[in-house]
Amino acid sequence: MRIHLDPTAPGPIFARLADALRAAIVDGRIGFGERLPPSRDLAEGLDVNVHTVLRAYRVLRDEGFIELHPGRGATVAKRLGHHTALAGAIHDLVDEARLNGVDEVALLALVREAWR
Structure with missing residues (x-):
């Protein structure tokens, strides 16, 4: 590890x-x-x-x-082996945010808002 x-x-x-x-x-x-x-x-x-x-x-x-x-x-x-799709989606989300110029703070705020 x-x-x-x-x-x-x-x-x-x-x-x-x-x-x-x-x-x-x-x-x-x-x-x-x-x-x-x-x-x-x-x-x-x-x-x-x-x-x-x-x-x-x-x-x-x-x-x-x-x-x-x-x-x-x-x-x-x-x-959590069944969450490998979740891990992939998270990586895709981060990649997409970077491509669109969304910084970490903004992305986390968007995730928090969606969670509510």
Whole structure:
């Protein structure tokens, strides 16, 4: 599993990490039952504080994406293999927005509005 965090992106690092992991789960790069890297290893690999990783893991736990097992690590708790079409649609949406000059903030506002 390869996770990349854009150092220039806005927002707290833990939230960006949670977003990256959530996206990897939704698009199938990390599958149901798969173990996430130990927090220390991921923190070292991303050059962030271990508490940042733990906070991102707690966010994903609270959302039901992962289960945390003290001393045994974190595993993916949701079966999302059937959402590969959703992942494709999301990528298509982002590509279309970029082609039409719609920035990230505007696109997210449009998605929020459509969600309501």
